[in-house]
Every structure is written in C-alpha cells, then in structure tokens.
Amino acid sequence: MSDQESEETLSPEHSSVTTSAQQPDTADIVIEVDDVNFSYVKGTEVLRDITMDIRKGEVTALIGPSGCGKSTLLRCINRMNDLIPTAAITKGEIRILDTDIYDPKVDPIELRKHVGMVFQKYNPFPQSIYENVAFGLRIQGIKKKPILDEAVERSLKLAGLWEEVKDRLDSSGLGLSGGQQQRLCIARTVAVEPKIVLMDEPCSALDPISTTIIEELITQLKEEFTIVIVTHNMQQATRVSDKTAYFYLGELIEMDETIKIFNSPSRKETEDYISGRFG
Amino acid sequence: MSSAENQDSPAPPADGKKVFKRRGFQIFGLGLQDVIQFFFSGNASLAIIILILICFFLAKEAFLFFPDHHKDLKSYRQSGQEFVGFISEEVKAHTDLYSTANIAYYAEVNRTSGKEDTILRTYRTVLANVENRSAKTWNRLERELDALEDVVDDLEDHDAEDEEDRAEIAKLTKEKNRLEALTQPLRDKLRKEVNTIIEWEETWDLGVGADLPAEEDIAKIREAVLFEAYPDAEDEHPFIEEMKSVSKEKKAVVAEELAEFKETTKAMQAAIRPLKDLERELKKPADENKKEITSFSTAPQRRDAWLKGAEATDDPDEKARMRAKAEEVVIEEPDYEKINQVFYDSIAKHATLAAPLEVEMKNLYEQLPAPTEVETKSAKENLKRAAVFYERFQDRMVSNRKQIKEWRHDASISVPESVSAFLFGRDWTTNSSWHDFYGLLPLFTGSLLISLIALTVAVPFSIAAAVYVNQLASFREQSMVKPAIEFIGAIPSVVLGFFGILVFGEALRNLSQLEWLQWFPGFPMAERLTILNAGLLLAFMAVPTIFTLTEDALNNVPQAFTENSLAMGATKLQTVFRVVVPTSLSGIIAAVLLGFGRIIGETMVVLLVAGNKIKIPDFTEGLGVIAQPAHTMTGIIAQELGEVDSGSLHWRALFMVGMVLFVISLLVNFTAQKVLKKFQRI
Ligand SMILES: Nc1ncnc2c1ncn2[C@@H]1O[C@H](COP(=O)(O)OP(=O)(O)OP(=O)(O)O)[C@@H](O)[C@H]1O
Ligand SMILES: [Mg+2]
Numbered sequence: 024m025s026d027q028e029s030e031e032t033l034s035p036e037h038s039s040v041t042t043s044a045q046q047p048d049t050a051d052i053v054i055e056v057d058d059v060n061f062s063y064v065k066g067t068e069v070l071r072d073i074t075m076d077i078r079k080g081e082v083t084a085l086i087g088p089s090g091c092g093k094s095t096l097l098r099c100i101n102r103m104n105d106l107i108p109t110a111a112i113t114k115g116e117i118r119i120l121d122t123d124i125y126d127p128k129v130d131p132i133e134l135r136k137h138v139g140m141v142f143q144k145y146n147p148f149p150q151s152i153y154e155n156v157a158f159g160l161r162i163q164g165i166k167k168k169p170i171l172d173e174a175v176e177r178s179l180k181l182a183g184l185w186e187e188v189k190d191r192l193d194s195s196g197l198g199l200s201g202g203q204q205q206r207l208c209i210a211r212t213v214a215v216e217p218k219i220v221l222m223d224e225p226c227s228a229l230d231p232i233s234t235t236i237i238e239e240l241i242t243q244l245k246e247e248f249t250i251v252i253v254t255h256n257m258q259q260a261t262r263v264s265d266k267t268a269y270f271y272l273g274e275l276i277e278m279d280e281t282i283k284i285f286n287s288p289s290r291k292e293t294e295d296y297i298s299g300r301f302g
Numbered sequence: 303m304s305s306a307e308n309q310d311s312p313a314p315p316a317d318g319k320k321v322f323k324r325r326g327f328q329i330f331g332l333g334l335q336d337v338i339q340f341f342f343s344g345n346a347s348l349a350i351i352i353l354i355l356i357c358f359f360l361a362k363e364a365f366l367f368f369p370d371h372h373k374d375l376k377s378y379r380q381s382g383q384e385f386v387g388f389i390s391e392e393v394k395a396h397t398d399l400y401s402t403a404n405i406a407y408y409a410e411v412n413r414t415s416g417k418e419d420t421i422l423r424t425y426r427t428v429l430a431n432v433e434n435r436s437a438k439t440w441n442r443l444e445r446e447l448d449a450l451e452d453v454v455d456d457l458e459d460h461d462a463e464d465e466e467d468r469a470e471i472a473k474l475t476k477e478k479n480r481l482e483a484l485t486q487p488l489r490d491k492l493r494k495e496v497n498t499i500i501e502w503e504e505t506w507d508l509g510v511g512a513d514l515p516a517e518e519d520i521a522k523i524r525e526a527v528l529f530e531a532y533p534d535a536e537d538e539h540p541f542i543e544e545m546k547s548v549s550k551e552k553k554a555v556v557a558e559e560l561a562e563f564k565e566t567t568k569a570m571q572a573a574i575r576p577l578k579d580l581e582r583e584l585k586k587p588a589d590e591n592k593k594e595i596t597s598f599s600t601a602p603q604r605r606d607a608w609l610k611g612a613e614a615t616d617d618p619d620e621k622a623r624m625r626a627k628a629e630e631v632v633i634e635e636p637d638y639e640k641i642n643q644v645f646y647d648s649i650a651k652h653a654t655l656a657a658p659l660e661v662e663m664k665n666l667y668e669q670l671p672a673p674t675e676v677e678t679k680s681a682k683e684n685l686k687r688a689a690v691f692y693e694r695f696q697d698r699m700v701s702n703r704k705q706i707k708e709w710r711h712d713a714s715i716s717v718p719e720s721v722s723a724f725l726f727g728r729d730w731t732t733n734s735s736w737h738d739f740y741g742l743l744p745l746f747t748g749s750l751l752i753s754l755i756a757l758t759v760a761v762p763f764s765i766a767a768a769v770y771v772n773q774l775a776s777f778r779e780q781s782m783v784k785p786a787i788e789f790i791g792a793i794p795s796v797v798l799g800f801f802g803i804l805v806f807g808e809a810l811r812n813l814s815q816l817e818w819l820q821w822f823p824g825f826p827m828a829e830r831l832t833i834l835n836a837g838l839l840l841a842f843m844a845v846p847t848i849f850t851l852t853e854d855a856l857n858n859v860p861q862a863f864t865e866n867s868l869a870m871g872a873t874k875l876q877t878v879f880r881v882v883v884p885t886s887l888s889g890i891i892a893a894v895l896l897g898f899g900r901i902i903g904e905t906m907v908v909l910l911v912a913g914n915k916i917k918i919p920d921f922t923e924g925l926g927v928i929a930q931p932a933h934t935m936t937g938i939i940a941q942e943l944g945e946v947d948s949g950s951l952h953w954r955a956l957f958m959v960g961m962v963l964f965v966i967s968l969l970v971n972f973t974a975q976k977v978l979k980k981f982q983r984i
Contacts, residue, residue: 103869136871146862149885162872162880208866215870 087270147196182210202233367954748932755837799910824929855889
C-alpha cells in the first residue's frame with residue numbers, strides 16, 4: 024500500500040530520452056524502455072537495444088513474427104521473467120513512472136499489482152466468478168464485503184461482463200464460454216486498478232465475435248489504463264492501437280503511429296511484414 | 303514377401319485388390335499389429351479373469367459363513383449357554399467396576415512411598431539386567447559353588463576318627479581345595495564383569511524407563527547392586543532393606559487412613575460371590591447340553607463314515623465290526639425342553655440374587671471416595687472410570703433382568719440378528735472350551751483406531767512435505783527429499799515391524815515416562831506394543847503414498863494458474879495456498895483416501911506391533927485408549943488362517959473378515975475415483 028502511494032506521488036520528471044515519437048512532449052510517458060538487452064540464458068540476447076516510450080492513455084501494439092521477443096518484452100515490464108532463474112536484463116533500464124523497476128529497492132510483487140497482465144490462454148481460477156474477480160483484492164488483505172462487492176461489480180462492468188453473469192456470481196468461472204472467461208480474466212486484472220495492462224495475444228484463442236467484443240473493450244479501457252498489446256492480427260492492431268511497434272529478431276525495427284506504420288512505414292522490413300511479403 | 307514386389311512395381315490403377323492388399327507379416331489373416339494388440343489385450347483380460355475368480359472364491363467361502371454361523375448361534379441358545387452367558391455378562395460388568403476401584407485404592411496407598419518404590423523398582427530392574435548380561439560367568443560360579451557346598455556337606459558327614467573315612471576325607475579335602483581355588487578367579491571375573499556392566503547406560507535404560515531416582519540414590523543403588531550381584535550373596539544391602547521397610551511403613555500409614563476405602567473394595571468383591579457361584583453351577587449342564595447337541599448334529603456324518611469304511615474294506619470281520627459301529631450311532635434328537643429345565647428353574651434364583659446385589663453395589667459405589675478426594679493422578683482417573691463402569695453395570699443388570707426372565711431356548715434367531723451378531727459382536731473368541739464367538743467389533747475398532755492415528759499423523763506431514771517440495775523447495779532440496787521419501791515405500795513392512803518391536807516400542811515407552819510429556823493422552827504407557835506404536839509406524843508407511851499422490855495432484859495444477867496468480871501480485875505463498883492447493887484439493891483428498899486404503903490393508907506391521915489383544919479397546923480412558931494393545935482385521939487373518947481346518951466355521955469367519963476388508967478397500971478406492979472425477983474440471 025505504501026509503495027503504491029510512493030509511486031503515485033512520483034512526479035513524472037522529464038526524461039531526456041527522445042525516440043522517433045511524434046509528440047515532443049514527454050510529460051505523459053508511462054513506460055520508458057531505455058536501450059534494453061535481455062537474455063534468458065547467459066550469452067544469447069533475445070532482445071537487443073530496445074528503446075521505446077509508451078504513453079498514458081494509449082494502446083500500443085507490438086507486432087512481429089513469431090519468436091521475435093514480443094512476449095519477452097511484455098514480461099520484462101512486469102518482471103515476470105524474474106521467475107526464470109537465469110533470465111536477466113543485461114543492459115539498459117525499464118522505467119515506469121520514472122522509477123527503474125529493476126532497482127533492488129523495487130518489490131516485484133508490488134510492481135505487479137500496478138502492472139496487470141492478461142494472457143493468451145484465458146485462465147480463470149477454478150473458483151466462483153466472484154472469487155476470481157476479488158482475488159487480487161483478497162491477496163492484498165482486503166476482507167470487507169462491501170468493498171469487495173463494489174470492486175467486483177465495477178470490474179465486471181468494465182469488462183462488459185456484468186449483465187451476463189450478475190445472477191450467477193457464485194457459479195464457477197470455468198463454466199463460462201471462452202470469450203467470457205477471457206473477459207473475466209480482464210475483470211480480474213483491472214479489479215486491482217493497475218496503471219498498466221499488458222495483454223499477450225488476448226484474442227488468439229477466441230472466435231471472431233468474442234474478439235470483436237474484446238477489441239471494443241480495449242478501446243474503452245484505454246481511458247483508464249495504459250495498454251500494451253501483443254497481436255499477430257494486423258487488422259486488430261489497426262483497429263485498437265494508437266501506436267504500433269514492429270519487432271524483428273529481438274530488435275525494435277520501427278515504432279510509430281499505427282496509421283503511419285500501416286500506410287507508409289519508413290522501413291522496408293516493416294512494409295514487407297505488413298503486406299505479407301515476409302519470408 | 304509379395305508385398306515387396308508391390309512396392310517396387312507401380313500398381314496398375316484398375317487392380318484395386320492388389321493396391322489395397324494387406325502387407326507385411328501375417329498369420330491366419332492377422333497382421334503383426336493385430337497380433338501385438340491381441341497379446342496385450344490377452345494379458346489384460348487374464349488379469350481381469352483372475353480378479354473375478356478371486357472375488358468369486360472369496361465371496362463363496364465368506365457367505366457360506368452366515369448359514370453355519372446361524373446354526374452355531376442356534377446351538378448356543380438351545381444348549382442354555384446363552385442363559386449362562388447373561389450371568390457371565392453381569393459378573394464381567396461387576397469385575398470391571400471392582401478392579402478399577404481396586405487399582406485406584408492401590409495407587410492411592412502407594413502415594414507417599416513413591417520415592418522408595420521407584421528406588422526399589424530401579425534396583426530390581428538393574429539387578430536383573432546385570433544378572434542377565436553376566437549370565438555365563440554367573441552360572442558357572444553358581445555351579446562351582448553348588449559343588450563346593452556338596453563337598454563341604456560330605457566332609458561334615460565323615461568322622462575324622464574313623465579309619466575308613468580318613469582316605470575319603472583326604473580326597474574330599476583335596477577336592478574342596480581345588481574348588482576353592484577355582485571359584486576365586488571366577489569370583490574376580492564376575493566382579494570385573496559386573497563392574498563394567500553397571501557402568502553401561504543400557505543397563506539403566508532397559509526397562510527402567512525415564513523415571514529414574516535421584517542422583518544420590520542412584521549411587522547407593524549401584525552399591526547395592528554390586529553387593530548383591532553374586533549367586534551366594536545372602537542378606538540384602540542395608541540400603542535396600544531400609545528402603546523396603548520405609549516403603550512398608552509409609553504404606554501402612556496411608557492404608558490406615560484409607561481403611562474405609564479398602565473395606566468398600568473388599569465388600570464389592572464379596573458381593574458378587576453368590577452370582578459367581580450360580581454361574582459356575584450352571585456352566586456344567588450347559589456344557590453337557592452342548593456336547594449332546596453337537597453329537598446329535600454330527601451323528602449322521604459319523605454313521606456315514608463307518609458305513610463308508612465298511613464298504614471300503616475287504617476283510618469280512620472288519621466289515622461287520624464297522625457295520626455294528628454304524629448301528630450303534632444314535633440319532634436321537636435331545637429333548638430340549640428337558641435339558642434346559644435347569645435354567646428355567648434358576649430364573650427365580652437369579653432374581654433373588656440380582657436384586658440385593660444391585661442394591662448393595664449402589665451403596666458400595668456411593669461409599670467410594672470421589673475423584674476429588676484422592677491425591678494421585680492414577681487414583682483420580684480410575685475413580686472417574688469407575689463411575690462409567692458403575693453406570694454400565696447398572697444398565698447391564700437392568701437389561702439382563704428382562705432378558706433372563708424372557709429367555710426361551712427355542713426362540714428363533716432372525717437373519718438380521720445373526721448378521722449383526724457378526725458385524726456388531728463384541729467378542730472374538732476362538733478355540734474356547736465354552737463357546738466360540740465371532741464378533742467383528744474388536745478387530746474393526748482396532749483397525750480403525752490404528753488407521754485414524756496413522757492418518758492424523760501422516761496426512762498433515764505428507765501434505766506439508768509435498769507442498770513444500772513441489773512448490774517452495776529449491777531444485778537441490780527437491781532432488782534430495784523426494785527420493786528419500788519415496789525410499790520409505792521400499793522398506794519391507796516386516797522390517798519396519800521388527801524395528802517397531804525392538805527399537806521404537808521401547809523408545810516410545812521411555813519417552814512416555816518423561817515428566818513434561820505427561821499431558822499427552824495415554825502417557826505414561828505400560829506397554830511397548832500398542833495402538834499408538836502401530837499407528838505411528840503405519841503413518842510412516844503411508845507417507846510415501848500420500849506424499850507422492852499429493853505431489854502428482856499439485857503437479858497437475860496448470861502452470862498458467864501459478865503464473866496468473868503471480869502476475870496479479872500474489873506472493874509465492876499466497877499463490878500456493880490460495881490457488882495451487884485449492885485447485886488440487888480433489889487430488890489431495892484422493893491421495894488421503896488411498897493412503898487410508900494402504901493403511902487399513904497393511905498386515906505385517908500391525909501383526910507384529912499392535913499387541914494382538916483381541917478386545918474392544920477400553921474407551922473409558924478417553925484418548926488414552928491409544929496406549930492399549932489391540933488386534934486388527936488383517937492381523938487376525940494372518941495369524942489364525944494357517945491354523946484352522948478348512949471349511950470350519952472359524953475358517954469361514956476369517957474369510958468373512960477378509961470380505962469386510964475387501965469391501966472397505968473397494969469403497970475407499972471407489973470414493974477416491976469419484977472425488978477425482980467430480981472435481982476434475984481443468
Ligand atoms: N523461458 C525461456 N527460456 C529460454 N528461451 C526462451 C524462453 N521463452 C522464450 N524464449 C526464447 O526467446 C525468444 C523470444 O520468445 P518470445 O516468446 O518472446 O517470442 P514472441 O515474439 O512472443 O513469439 P510468439 O509470437 O510466437 O509468441 C524465442 O527465441 C524463444 O525461443
Ligand atoms: Mg508470445
């Protein structure tokens with residue numbers, strides 16, 4: 024809790040890093056990836072020289088061929104890679120709200136409460152819908168029923184699931200359809216009011232209709248959260264994202280306004296990938 | 303073989319037969335695949351067939367028990383043994399009450415001489431241990447000393463004045479000197495041995511327990527033992543004599559104080575005598591009746607046996623003799639009414655004895671001191687138990703009064719009655735000269751108690767270990783702990799049982815003497831082989847089963863759950879206890895159930911360690927019941943099946959016990975599978 028306050032009171036100091044971003048204004052930069060190298064096993068860099076700014080209230084899409092390191096970057100941002108013993112950032116920093124998240128003083132547990140993550144494979148816990156959404160609050164030690172009730176209702180509404188499940192909050196989360204389960208996971212993530220929501224191919228296991236619902240949801244959520252989404256679906260990137268970053272073999276090739284990337288990319292590799300002429 | 307050709311030359315498109323032909327190795331039109339499949343399915347079905355055969359055999363032998371048992375119960379009733387049994391029940395209820403009061407009295411009498419009694423007990427035990435360990439030298443010295451004594455006696459018989467005796471005397475004197483020269487080094491040797499033995503810690507551990515006397519007294523006991531440790535030692539060491547007399551005096555003082563208590567217990571003992579006499583008096587006719595009934599029921603078989611023998615032999619004399627024997631066999635049904643008359647006649651007598659007994663016992667019970675009026679723990683506890691036994695005695699008298707009055711030798715035995723005589727029978731008595739009872743309850747409660755103890759110990763331990771190893775331990779710890787625990791499963795149970803008898807039982811009893819462990823139920827324990835001992839060893843045996851299955855269940859929790867939880871900002875521990883364990887709960891429950899199945903079916907350890915006392919454990923001791931010995935369903939089968947005649951009622955009863963075990967195992971496994979399926983949603 025105290026950590027949360029300290030992070031909130033951190034004044035977003037102006038940073039000197041400037042990328043190819045259009046806005047010279049750096050006031051609302053939330054995530055700053057600064058010249059980062061990352062390796063799972065010592066000696067083989069999976070990410071190289073990644074530098075990018077992610078701004079508040081925007082949806083940033085990460086695209087690129089399989090194995091280029093999109094998920095890896097995402098997991099660096101909430102330090103999920105800490106779970107792999109040998110994995111480490113070998114160069115550079117990642118700053119969130121101007122705090123170096125790999126600083127020894129930063130507690131990864133606290134960090135993850137502020138940087139939520141939605142996974143490709145939807146995975147509600149085998150508990151009731153209510154308990155699933157309340158999970159994040161419960162582990163923070165909140166027990167008061169009214170607070171939990173309120174949070175559950177608000178989060179389910181945010182995730183557009185409230186109308187569908189409000190009568191069966193006590194039934195198992197696993198009894199929902201795939202799309203509903205993924206929205207339940209989104210509700211679970213937003214229930215703790217994180218600043219940033221990371222999404223790793225959230226729709227790739229869903230049918231087109233569920234995909235549309237979740238895409239709409241993302242555009243609504245961006246008002247409250249900063250969203251980074253990994254996707255293999257070019258249309259999806261154009262539909263939901265404001266910025267797009269194209270990765271190739273562990274390097275950030277290009278990052279710009281989505282419209283620009285898809286209409287007139289400045290790099291040939293990007294154009295090849297987008298137009299499907301990718302070998 | 304022809305297929306090779308097919309492969310080489312492109313098949314003509316029109317000739318479908320050739321193209322689609324089976325290829326490769328074939329017998330009887332079966333391909334290799336089919337043969338392999340047939341082999342495996344054959345093995346599987348063989349296993350199933352054998353299983354079915356076992357079930358069938360078991361069920362056939364077991365269920366034939368009920369008709370036989372029914373007949374047996376009927377003869378128990380017709381012979382009047384049942385009637386006597388009622389009186390025995392009353393006597394037994396009284397004995398329980400009386401002996402508990404008596405134990406309380408003696409515990410209380412000894413209350414001030416505790417120190418001396420401990421010294422004396424230690425002295426006796428250590429002396430016995432020393433004698434045991436120096437037995438070889440001891441016995442030799444004893445022999446030589448006996449011989450010496452004989453020689454000395456002989457010498458005294460001879461007269462030195464007598465001419466004739468002189469030669470003899472010279473010979474005897476020589477022998478005497480030789481023996482004296484021999485005993486001296488033996489004596490030294492023994493002294494040396496005793497000195498070493500008494501320094502050994504074991505000498506003091508063995509049987510003395512942790513309840514040792516004070517430091518300065520031990521020094522004196524040591525001295526007394528050294529003094530006494532000779533075959534020809536005469537008087538006791540003064541210290542021991544002093545202790546004996548002090549103890550006696552102290553007891554006498556308390557006994558005077560408790561004179562009334564003693565009177566009460568004595569009166570209790572006296573009160574039952576008339577009823578006991580009646581019991582003894584009636585046992586004889588009942589026994590005779592039983593013999594008569596048995597001989598009647600086996601008569602046709604005996605006659606058939608003679609006739610068969612006559613058929614078989616060729617010798618005409620022999621044939622005639624056997625025929626005659628067959629004729630001699632009388633098949634005459636006893637006149638039940640007549641042979642039971644003696645019991646009907648004694649109903650009135652019983653009534654005249656029972657009513658005053660009840661009144662007197664009520665008075666005597668009220669005269670017993672209250673548990674608060676005595677000082678020692680044992681007396682308090684036994685007086686509390688006496689209250690329970692008094693209640694039981696009263697109930698017994700009331701219910702038996704009715705049963706005795708209404709008793710009829712020819713009352714029929716219903717099927718439920720006969721079945722419940724087995725399932726809920728409180729006695730398992732076999733090879734008795736009176737009547738054999740086959741009641742499951744003592745064995746069942748023994749098995750159940752032991753299993754419960756094993757589970758209460760093994761379940762938390764195994765689950766905690768599995769959670770730790772699976773979720774929290776480092777890789778190194780995992781690779782050490784897992785094989786270690788799994789190795790337990792490889793220990794043969796007979797080895798464990800052996801360990802339980804020789805090491806663990808003794809250690810446990812010594813532990814139970816410790817002052818600061820006295821809060822533990824059943825401590826201090828008098829026995830080595832107890833329910834607790836068996837339960838703890840079985841817990842040890844069940845750990846690998848529960849551990850491994852729980853670990854499997856935890857492993858089955860998808861990694862994604864852990865990842866999701868951690869990504870929500872949960873700590874590792876929160877993830878374990880809020881996500882992983884609840885998710886694998888069904889698997890854990892199944893693990894516990896299967897662990898239970900493992901425990902209740904275990905035979906060797908309980909046979910060796912549980913004490914094998916066929917009696918329903920005495921629950922008046924509360925949780926202390928775990929310090930008692932017991933017998934189990936598995937143990938009884940292993941112990942008795944080898945010795946009974948096949949086809950006898952006893953034999954069938956053992957099969958029936960096996961059947962009950964089988965059904966329990968089946969139910970446990972079935973429930974475990976159900977639980978697993980029901981919750982398996984991931
Ligand atoms: N736990 C790990 N240990 C070692 N190497 C890993 C690990 N996870 C991923 N990698 C490697 O890191 C590289 C980047 O993987 P990453 O999962 O980030 O790719 P991605 O861009 O998300 O691909 P996809 O689109 O298929 O999900 C790959 O070469 C992969 O083999
Ligand atoms: Mg990925």
